[in-house]
Amino acid sequence: MSFFSSSNLATAKTVLSAAASVAATAMVVRSVASDLLPSELRSYITNGIHSMFWRFSSEITLVIDEFDGLLNNQIYEAAETYLGAKISPNTRRLKVSKPETDTTFALTMERNESLTDVFRSMKFNWVLVCRQVESRGFHNPRDLNATMKSEVRSLELTFNKKHKDMVLQTYLPYILNEAKSMKQATKALKIFTVDYQNMYGNISDAWVGMKLDHPATFDTLAMERGAKEFVMRDLERFVKRKEYYRRVGKAWKRGYLLYGPPGTGKSSLIAAMANYLKFDVYDLELTELNANSELRRLLIAMANRSILVVEDIDCTVEFHDRRAEARAASGHNNDRQVTLSGLLNFIDGLWSSCGDERIIVFTTNHKDKLDPALLRPGRMDVHIHMSYCTPCGFRQLASNYLGIKEHSLFEKIEEEMQKTQVTPAEVAEQLLKSSHIETSLEQLIDFMRKKKETQKLEAKKKEQEAKEEQQRKEIDDGGKGEKVDSDDNNNEKKSTTT
Template structure:
């Protein structure tokens, strides 16, 4: 029996589909023009909730921005996911930030990544949508930046694992992201920029890459001293909860003092390389007021080292604190006198402002510790005092190993003996070893340098003794036949006249040191007795150059 059903032609099907599509587009255009956006958003939200009500999945959204500021959890998720990308991820995003050395790889928009954590399955999805342009504030920048897209991560998991994800997984992501950032971190050396002098807003610090090669292995210090410093640093970084428990700001103060050229700057660089901390080099003479000082210091990042070199030359650090003076009408006028005070510095180091930041190390250096105010040196401000000494035999051996690649040599003993009687800095030793790569020649050059330095020191001491004032040592003279106990105090000038009177040649009178006064004066007395027998000299037992008896 033949069928009466007629199958429409292909042309009719295409025509009908086009008509339906055009109608749908017209309805959509009409809805967008007539129906408010809020109502459409509410409608689609309810429809989405209707379909998801029967689902066991929970979607946790992590937006790039929280209000007008950046969401730190988004940044942590971005770094973490970049470290666990699977081979199945097809679209990636690679960046090389300015002044960085390592390429960062991230998951591109609308890509998904699946992960297992403690037996549960998690799915990450990167979502990016175009939005109306708006301004947000980036970290460390007071100026606003315009964005035109809404980026966020969706973390999808079963609803029965909600507590584990929020309580365990997300903290794990934060910790892992910090570890990844430390591994990829390029250390920076920050200094105050010139824009701050013109009143520009934004971060007052500008940076360069810190490529200093110093490590604890290359420092010319005694091994025991280096171990003490390393143990103190490790105890500091792992005691965050202890600092919080006892009510102390999580910071540590180090004072490095000693002669120039003993490695204070190299030790700071070694600490930065060991802890992976950035360095902020603060020049106090460039800061006008205590308020400016506070503003610059609170803009430093956590896990950093604040360095003030030659603190005794940077600010007036005396026991007599200057009294507060009336502030000028225009505090930022050109040529204004530096008004950063010791009190302002102490308030940040140990006052309320010291808690504005975590895991910070403050380092002061000086060549003259005795010039510093005791208030600056007490524990809680400068917790560890490290004396950077002249080069020691242990330090020399390390320098010889670093520069010449040797750990022993017959000339080592000669060098070490000379170092015991000659003060020489590690910088001077390193410079001599750098002159020649052949160990024998380099060590001979170092020995020659030490011997010459020893001769120069002895010559300067001899010259200083010759120029010492002769009238500084009084003598007690008791004339023969005088009353018992009566003495006349005379000076070295009197002895000089006595020597001239008895015609003693200069060669017969040697230049003496104070600690050899008794011996030399005995010789001088004997000499005068030989020249003139009318006087008798007697030195009391235990007398010093300060007091002699002459009868």
């Protein structure tokens, strides 16, 4: 019997006819309902039908609205960033943008697009749902285009019901952390300075920032390899220990003291730290502040994940010891100046907890001039000596400026460098003077030899001055001794006469 018998064809026609009739009836009912029923009633009926089907489904859907009241929903923002990196072959449309604060393009899901994410071998289906709101009073603060002001967006996450606890306790926190790392990796760094005219206005206007495009990295720093690796390990350990700091009861911050002669790369190290961590830099000039209250306001206005820099702390007025505070306590108004105790309160006092994941960097040319209270662990946790240029530092500079790893003059340069105190900045300046490699190296050798002679003369001069000072002191002490002897003799004569 043939498969395409007349009875089978009749049955197929009957089924198709019935399906077409049902579809037509459904379209008519939908059209009539759209015209006659209020939107609220239509929504109620639709939800009822969906609920009936969902009752027999093994899946559950979480709705993540773009806003939580009038505030941005952090879960929505994080999921939007996270899903932008999950482009699948089935994705047909994506949105691309270039935020001002980022260095790369940002990809996000387009309206009503779906995407499947796999986490721990489990599939999660995401859909970006957009709908128009007819209310004229509604305004989406993230949409500035007039045609978009009535659009409401939400992400719908669908998964098996048995995974609900895992989603809430593991998957969503994972998305939050991943989005945070992704934003941090792509953001354009800024350096902030104090806006003194707006310091007492809106607290968010206390600092004014501009793009920080410093090229320094740990790969290009003219430091000993061991010192660079130590700093990188310390920074990595710091950013990973949020829960540790909370558990031990300490503010999540880290203090670094960079000390050494001028030109040894302290500012370059700060820039390398900022580039390595993707932290913004806040440059604070303490001598421009008049009171502890101003310092407090500025530090509160700083963002988290940032580096606070106070350069040349030894030159800051009345910070080298506590004598100034004693004078202030005896008669001066202590609130009209920035004091050492005021600064220490922000480093490890109660106010130090007003902010997370902050690094504080002090620089000084004279560590011995600083008050010991400023240097102890918990305030300045890591002390880094920025020394004169070493052979290792020179080779790094030669690679940076001349693009060479070896040369016949390297040995002679390193011998001279062992005998001469020359800073990395001075070496770099000599390497920049000529575009010819051999000429640059010969000029550097000549420069170090001349500087060595100059340093010898200065050392002899200081030695001679020290000898003369010692002689003057001995003469003064001898004169005082003779005067004492003379006074004693006179007293004895008076006693005898009496």
